[in-house]
Amino acid sequence: MAKNVNLKKLISNMTLEEKVGQLIQLNAVSFSDSAAEITGPVQKWGIPAEWINKMGSTLNFSDANEMITIQKKHLENDRNGIPMLFMMDVIHGYRTIYPIPLGLAASFDPELVYECSRMAAKEAAAGGVNVTFTPMVDYVRDARWGRVMETAGEDPYLACVMGATQVRAFQGSDLSDKENIAACVKHYAAYGGAEAGRDYNTVELSERVLREYYMPAYKACIDAGVKMIMPSFNSLNGVPSIANKWLMQDVLKKEWRFDGVVISDYNALGELKVHGIAPDMREATKLAFANGCDIEMMSNGYYEHLCTLVREGVIDEKKVDAAVMRVLKLKKELGMFDDPYRGADPEREKALALSPEHRAIARRAASESAVLLKNNGVLPFSKDVKKVAIIGHFADNNEIKGFWACHGKNEECVTVAEAVRAKLPNAEVVTAYGCAPLWNDKSTEGFAEAIEAAKNADAVILCLGEPQTYSGEGNSRADIRLPGMQEELAKAVMAANSNCAMLIFNGRPLVLTDVNECPAILEMWFPGSEGGNAAADLLFGDSVPCGKLTMSFPKHVGQCPIYYNHPNTGRPKWTAEDVHQAYASNYIGCGNRPLYCFGHGLSYTKLDYEAMELSDTKMSAEKPLTVKITVKNSGSYAAKETVQLYIRDLFASTVRPVQSLIAFEKIHLEAGEEKTVTFTVTEEMLRFYDASCKHVSEAGEFVIFTGYADHKYKEAKFFLE
Ligand code: BGC
Secondary structure (H helix, E strand, C coil): CCCCHHHHHHHCCCHHHHHHHHHHEEEEHCCCCCHHHCHHHHHHHCCCCHHHHCEEEEEEECHHHHHHHHHHHHHCCCCCCCCEEECCCCCCCCCCCCCCCHHCCCCCCHHHHHHHHHHHHHHHHCCCEEECCCCCCCCCCCCCCCCHHHHCCCCCCHHHHHHHHHHHHHHHHCCCCCCCCEEEEECCCCCHHHHHCCCCCCCCHHHHHHHHHCCCCHHHHHHHCEEEEECCCCCEEEEEHCCCCCHHHHHHHHHHHCCCEEECCCCCHHHHHHCCCCCCHHHHHHHHHCCCEEEEEECCCCHHHHHHHCCCCCCCCCHHHHHHHHHHHHHHHCCCCCCCCCCCCCHHHHHCCCCCCHHHHHHHHHHHHCEEEEECCCCCCCCCCCEEEEEECCCCCCCCCCCCCCCCHHCCCCCCCHHHHCCCCCCEEEEECCCCCCCCCCCCCCCCHHHHHHHCCCEEEEEEEEEEHHHHCCCCCCCEECCCCHHHHHHHHHHCCCCEEEEEECCCCCCHHHHCCCCEEEEEECCCCCHHHHHHHHHHHCCCCCCCCCECCCCCCHCCCCCCHHHECCCCCCCCCCCCCCCEECCEEECCCCCCCCCCCCCCCEEEEEEEEEEECCCCCCCCEEEEEEEEEEECCCEEEEEEEEEEEECCCCEEEEEEEEEEEEEEEEECCCCEEEECCCCHHHHCCCCCEEEEEECCCEEEEECCCEEEEEEEEEECC
8 A cells, every 4th residue: 555545535445343443452462373372352352353353553562573473464354454553662772771761861861862762763663663652751759659760750841851852762753764663652641640659549639730740741742743642540630531531632632732642551441440430341432432542452442332332323433533543644654554564674673682882872871870879989999999799689680671671681681790890800709699679578698698798898889779570560669768688788788898889779769868878879770781881880980970860869758759849838947957846847857858859969070060140130031041050070080960950939929849940951071171051041931830720920039040959059049020
């Protein structure tokens, strides 16, 4: 079928069943040839073979070979010759895995994010993927939620930048280019607002807070041209997203004019019954379809009821045609009618996977995502060190790719011990396991060996963290300290040898309060395929840490949700951190501040913020403000620094956050070099949602500062006229 396939004509020739087939998504197992493998929906819902041939898309297949096999078989049986769409969660890499998104965002480097996403797009396209369920731009404040690992953290502006960058990188400027794939922004809306950080939990938020913090990143992705959107599982103010008219119709379709494809999340229609919103799948189908769900992923509402609902006149067939048109339009834009196999190419898939070029990108990304939380001078270690002890579960462990690692394999990740041995061929490198990072494992059996190794070493690397399965979907935690006996292990090892640095491998901010006496702490996140190499580069000074936290690390789990951009109270705490202040908004026995806050991240070099100059003390919509910030590298390492710009609106008609990031720029500074970064502050950047949810700016005084949350290196004031 040619490029100029007439979609209207095509749809007019389709039966109702064929149209509905385009709106159903089943997993790849459903298309398997072998009867033994027929499990999942086909078995559960008793879907007959003639329906299987009508299905418009699939998810979760294994590789280019499987894509080609399924597509070929499908086309042999589909009288309309409409190719299927192949979708997958390519979240932080396809086969070459780069850091989890929360880590990658800590690089504060959109160019790096672009490069990583391009790499993933190329590998995935060669693997037969046409659509990725990325970017996930849910706004988050609660580290207990396991899916914070997929996000850009607690700043809405950063989430916009990272989300839009990924959309542009995956889709490119021409979707028919076989190295590009369509993106799907998710999970609309406010999935990250789950009460108590428990996955899938209820979300109750005012429209003002929703619009100001939670919604901007979905909108930014739509403005960047994202082709697909996935409504979230959660109920928002009482209504699950897929059935939420205000979200799906009033905002998404009417206000934002989104005209791409809407796909349900996995069995979200089925969950309408569990939520107690729909008594059965027929009602679930009516609700979801009426609110604009084009494709139903992995439930049986459309298959069982959509045709009947149309025949009974409950649903207008024209609406089905419109949904099918959106799906076919995407297939056409992807060039699937010209080449139904698109980029799927087993040879190329193999050649790209973990190629030296891709490993190099993953290594740089892992290094630039790491955040040096603390360093009293032990890091970087000297390369002349004779004896190194690497201790802890992650010492020689390749389980560091993290959740949602697509086709990444543990055995393809470089461990810390492997990398240190490669970097220091003349040193003696000893590893000791210590203990398991499991919440219910209290064994201290490995302590003696670990302590002995630490005592005999010149330098100790403690490799602690959470298992990969403690974050990601469904993996919330109530206690976010290092699980198991790791805190005790750390204390014992530190007592044995104080020339010690701690690496943390994890998918969320952790409470590190009880191990914070460690001389150096380097947050590695789940760094991916090149994690060990990146860690060794950082530990021995071949790269200089430059990541900055994008989510606060609480002092205590009881502080959650905790976020740097919180509104002021009428009784804010003003005394020293650890002193309880009566009749003020604070805790007894715990300060209000996190242990490590948003924007924090140290370097090996000394970075001096020399000056911040404003073009004026007044600005207006017509006359933006120019802010020049000069940073000098007074240390001895070349390094990168993220210059951050924050504002505080001192008086407004609604309570404003005590600080908000409005711009940032990452710069490279040679040792001794000085650079000036210029930011333009426009009136638009000062807007907020007022009590009636209008997006406005209000005249008045603002504080502007550079530094990071709660730490003002240079500060000034200006008026918006
Ligand atoms: C997740 C989505 C994901 C989908 C398909 C769901 O369980 O919530 O983020 O895209 O599965 O794998």
